[in-house]
Amino acid sequence: MTTTGTRSFLADDDLSPAEQAAVLDLAAELKLAPYDAKPLAGPLTVATIYDKPTLRTQASFAAGIAELGGHPMLVDGTLAGIGKRESVADVARVLGRQAAVIVWRTYGQDAIEEMATYSGVPVVNALTDAYHPCQLLADLLTVKERKGSLAGLTVAFVGDGACNMGNSWLLAGATAGMHVRISAPEGQNPEQAVVDRANEIGATTGGSGLLEQDPVKAVAGADVVVTDTWVSMGKESEAEERLVKFADYTVTAELMSHADPDAIVMHCLPAYRGKEIDADVLDGPQSVIWDEAENRRHAQKAIITWLLEQSG
Numbered sequence: 001m002t003t004t005g006t007r008s009f010l011a012d013d014d015l016s017p018a019e020q021a022a023v024l025d026l027a028a029e030l031k032l033a034p035y036d037a038k039p040l041a042g043p044l045t046v047a048t049i050y051d052k053p054t055l056r057t058q059a060s061f062a063a064g065i066a067e068l069g070g071h072p073m074l075v076d077g078t079l080a081g082i083g084k085r086e087s088v089a090d091v092a093r094v095l096g097r098q099a100a101v102i103v104w105r106t107y108g109q110d111a112i113e114e115m116a117t118y119s120g121v122p123v124v125n126a127l128t129d130a131y132h133p134c135q136l137l138a139d140l141l142t143v144k145e146r147k148g149s150l151a152g153l154t155v156a157f158v159g160d161g162a163c164n165m166g167n168s169w170l171l172a173g174a175t176a177g178m179h180v181r182i183s184a185p186e187g188q189n190p191e192q193a194v195v196d197r198a199n200e201i202g203a204t205t206g207g208s209g210l211l212e213q214d215p216v217k218a219v220a221g222a223d224v225v226v227t228d229t230w231v232s233m234g235k236e237s238e239a240e241e242r243l244v245k246f247a248d249y250t251v252t253a254e255l256m257s258h259a260d261p262d263a264i265v266m267h268c269l270p271a272y273r274g275k276e277i278d279a280d281v282l283d284g285p286q287s288v289i290w291d292e293a294e295n296r297r298h299a300q301k302a303i304i305t306w307l308l309e310q311s312g
Contacts, residue, residue, distance in 0.1 A: 007310040008116040008123040009303050010109070012133045012171035013197065017205050019306075020140075020175050027141050027295070027302035034298075039305045040070025040100065046304070047099035050126075051077040051106040056269060057126050057134075060296035061103055068301055073099060083111060092118035101304055122307035124300070132164040135268050136172035137299035142292045143224055146264050151177030151206060156222040156259070158215050159249050159276050160242075161189045165228045165268060170198035174207035181210045183218030185245050215249050222259045226266045227251045227276045243275065251277040256286065264288045 008014070015023060030037055040046065046065045050058055058074075065072040075095070082091045088111050095102050096119035104112050105126035116123040125133055144150055157169050161184030170190060173180035180198065182190060189195075189211050198209030212218040219225055230246045231239045251265065265277075265287045273279040282289065 005310075005312055006120065006122060007307050009133060009307060010112055010116060010123065010125045011131045012136055012168050013175060013201060014133070015175065017175050017177070017201075020137075020172070023137060023299075023302050023306050024141055024144060026306060027137065027298045028144070030301050030305070031141075031295070031298040034067050034301075037301075037305055038069035039308050040065060040068040043069055043071040044100040045071045045073045045098060046101045046103060047073050047075050047095045048103045048126075049075045049077045049080075049082070049105065051082075051104075052127065054105055056293055056296050057105055060293075061126065061300055064297040064301040064304070067297075068304065070100070077106070082106075088114040089118040091115070093120075096120040101307065122304075122311050124303060124307070128164065130164055130167060131171075132168045132268070133172065134296065134300050134303065135165065136168045137303060138292055138295040139169075139226070139266055139268070140172060140176055141295045141299050142266065142288050143264070145291065145295075146288060147223060152179075153223040154179045154181065154221060155224040155226060156181045156183060156215075156218045157226045157228075158183045158218060158251055158255070159227045159246060160184060160230050161211070162187075162191075163228060165226070166190045167194045169226060170194050170209040171201065174198040174202040174205060174209055177202075177205040177207045179208045179210070181212050181218040181222070183212050183215045183249065185249065186213065188245070215255060216258050219255055219258045222263055224264055224266060225251060225256060225259055228268055229270065229272060230276050231272075246276070250275065251281055253278065253281055253284075256281060266292055269293060 062072045092115045101122045103124045103126050109128045109130040161182040195209045202208040230242045267289050
């Protein structure tokens, strides 16, 4: 079982508002001085497992772990047969004796929770079907860089709200005291339990979560406009149907005209220009996506460092 006091980062609301702020401050510090902190000196090993396609996640964790003085050990999830050839619990027990931290990009939230239960070391959710918390730390870091602070800002997430990014924006945004509006077609909203949890958090931070089907109303006056692919991993068979369903939710220059004039545009990538977002917006002056992609490294270095400190 997990060692008493071991902290993991499995969902956005695993961090309290104060803890989230501390991690973001640390990320900003590590970005300015990327080689000063060496919590993984030794080098200590971080086991990284990727069950889903990856570019930014693998690249940013590998680079960040190296900058922290550690060794990124790539574990092939297919060869390991996690949950098939060996139980998640048994894999956790093995990796916890080989690595100081486990990073896993996988499918079920229940699986990564089981990994954290039995590993005895911090486990980081590098993406599940339910949440993408490391991406949100990078996103919040990017917004803070551009806007100076987070509390009170309005974020409009436009497109497929029933995805991990929609869930994570609700939870992480509310934790930061932001007002998050999710705009999606009928049947593509986050589960009500996630919206309720965001508003529960928001009651203590001044933030909120709201569903607004009309994308123009959702974007009106927004400080940040966010979208994501309409065809998430595992939904490829629904591609044609989704292109029709989401046709009115493309982030266009016309839609952006309803946002605050100084609004920024975010996309966690990969992006499909002309579908969820037009090329002139994605590649335009309001886009911060390349800063957002870079900030994965700094945010992930911060959460690893913070988890190790909290776990003793």
